[in-house]
Amino acid sequence: MKFLIHTYGCQMNVRDSEAVEAMLLAAGHAKAESEDDAELVIVNSCTVRQKAEEKAVGKTGNLCAAGKLTGLMGCAVKRLGNDVFKRLPKLDFAVGPRAIGLIPKIVADGCFPRLELGEEMMSDALSSHVKGGFQAFVTILVGCDNRCSYCIVPDVRGHEYSRPAREIVAEVRSLVSNGVKEVCLLGQSVLRYGLRNAAWDDADAPSPGGYTEPFPRLLEALASIDGLKRIRFTSAHPKGCTDELVRAYQEFPQVCRHLHLPVQSGSDLILADMGRHYTRAEYLAATAKLRAMDPEFSLTTDVIVGYPGETEEDFEATRSLMDAAGFDNSFIFKYSPRPGTRSAAKPDDVPTAEKERRDQVLLSDQERRGLERNRRLVGTVREVMAEGPSKRNKARWSGRDGGNRIVVWDVAEGEVPASAGSLIKLRIIDAHAQILVGERE
Ligand code: 5AD
Ligand code: SF4
16 A cells, blocks of 8 residues: 655654654555555644644644545644544544554554554564665654653653663664664653663673763763764753763764753743753753863754743843853744643733744844854864755755754765765855855865
8 A cells, every 4th residue: 555654743753654654664565656646644743832733633634635544643642532533533543652553553454443542662663764764763762751841742652761772772783784874862851761761781781981871871882883973862851961971972973962952941930830850050051061071062952932921031031041051053932831731720821922022032043143153163174974965956965063063065067976974074164044064175
């Protein structure tokens, strides 16, 4: 059967869609060229904000109306429960994020039952990859137990669970033997790896470098894999910014000097209400440690504007924190109450127009800050992993430096461009807020 998967949401969802694609291909199905060509369309949904959920559910409704065989997977399914079939009466099947391993069986059975929303975590779904790329996502931990006041994720992705280190190392080895050069380790809070359930056991060899914390120890084990050029990871909580983590960044050149460290707010009052378990000063201490190690260490973040009770003063505290941390990039979200979360019980009292204004202010601050940060790199030489021709301009190639900054460079006519997945040196000759321009050394 020819299938197509539409993905909304974060990298976790991108990864889940890849796993479903790999499982369906292994079961003998084929990827469709387009929606018209597809016999089965699956929508992988997000529910982190109301708009995100509406987009995915709306798209699914359109597909159902067009008479396609349609499945819905992902976070919105878990939040909506069996109501999903009331919202979408023509939907053929629905599975939550921890039940995606059931999809090949549902498709094979062919009768498309209105499935009870399963909770099975299937190792097939955690470890299936589509062959061919030089980059791969590897799930190291699923779920989250942080319970930030605004966040629906613990309800939809379940409890935190770390995969055994041995399984992850074996998976990465096999990816590398199939041509992968860069892995991105995924989890809601990767620095909590191995803290809730043990990921290492007595049968594992001790850490050669004397690492005692499970996540840095995992980095050490992965850095010993020949042929693996880059290790990235996301997303993180500042509590995990330990000295051992800093040592791992320093010791292993494969570990990219970038951290996506969502701060959410720069106001201590708001941070406490959110249940983030750090203060503004503690957050800044964590970022200062990383920048002391390497001034070009790339820091990116997520911020919520218009959280219940957020005053002008709280907002200004967020603005000043963002300047103090010197974020290379940031993602700004307007607060959206999610049913059942703690903050949803509070009045959503920042007017929409004010949320919009705060959003715009932070975006334009970031534009200026991103440009300033990037300009510092002009004249320096960066190591870039070549990815392929730039989407906008085919005479250019595009890649990323260790800080996850996009770098583009001209490829002269007749010149053989670098192969995708190779590391090359580029001298930076120009900088924009979101892009660097380089030339071959
Ligand atoms: N409203 C707005 N933004 C949210 N995020 C998570 N929950 C909400 C919400 N209820 C943002 C956070 C998180 C990012 C993935 O989405 O900033 O880091
Ligand atoms: Fe990712 Fe959260 Fe959206 Fe789920 S709800 S796809 S975990 S951002």
